[in-house]
Amino acid sequence: MLTISSRIHDNILNSTSNSKQHHDDEVYAVPEKDWVLKLLSWYDVNKRDLPWRRTKNPYAIWVSEVMLQQTRVETVIPYYERFMNQFPDLKTLAGAPEEPVLKAWEGLGYYSRVRNLQEAARQVMERFAGQVPPEPKAFRSLKGVGAYICGAVLSIAFQIREPAVDGNVCRVFARFFGWDDPIGSTVLLKKAWQASLDQLAWLPDERVPDWTQGLMELGALVCIPRSARCGECPLADGCTARAQGKVEMLPVRKPRKENQEVYRKALLLTDENGRVLLTQRPDKGLLANMWELPTFEQGFHSLEQVKYEPERSEQFRHVFSHLTWIVDVTPARIDLEKTNPLESRGRVAEESSQYGSDSGQRSWCDREALSRLPMNNLTLKILKKYGVL
């Protein structure tokens, strides 16, 4: 049985004479639309079998889109499987404590994504009776749902004609139409959004999800940032950049700001039971609410109860998107001879709070706690290196 779109495609492929006369809004057999059908046909054959493509569940698709922000498919897959297993539906996510939710995201980065997602889940429970709203305006109003997520989830799950313009789509269009507006600019975003909408306007409902995903899939597999595989591209014929030999020059990129180096001193403080002292970061900003080694800006002089040798410190370098941490980690132990264990424990913790980079929660962590508390990759790396994890 032929789908509507394949009939259109056949129609186009078979029509050679009557196409030029259609300069109005007639959608069938207009030659300008040929590239759209070529893209859809290419997608039919070349689309990857990804976990979130096996469902129409809007929540599942939403989770995948949030994970895929600035993150590669191969990285996301195992996280997606675990997350959907642990939080199978909106209600479960909304009702969960934040800690296990952050832990499930551990290592993925951009942790505010999942904190926003959980907040949005709670908003859906309250404002929309637990159902993802199919109206763009309503869905877009949820925490962490920007223009892209809104278009992606609604077009894929509900066949709503709302464009989803991401980096891939901007790149594909910039090259195909020869646009030289800088990537990330409002101008390029609007042009791409309109170009996508122009096609959504006439495509049959059932092709709406394929249009959204096909555009991105082409950008991910063929029209890639460097060394584009134009030989495999279904749109190579009509591609402006290809014709002008400017494929590698588009899209135009702005120079990046160099990221600043920030120096920190951290203490890997263990007790006689092998527990380690961790502190929780503030609930806003970088690595919000995650746990890390107590970190001092002024050195360790005040910690008289602690046995440590500064010369044994080891330096770790951790690169974020906008800054680089250079951390001196000093292994240390509670000095039982100098202090009364019953009190010193509290005093050390007290001081680590006073001199640490934050004034948040602190805790002596055993294996169970370490498996439960969310930490960023630098902290995990340090704990593993010293055999604590």
Added chain:
DNA sequence: CAAACGTGGCT
């Protein structure tokens, strides 16, 4: 509008 916000893979 620019800056904040993580991480790992690839060249």
Added chain:
DNA sequence: TAGCCAAGTTT
């Protein structure tokens, strides 16, 4: 090695 980059949103 060092820099670039990946299915963005918030402030």
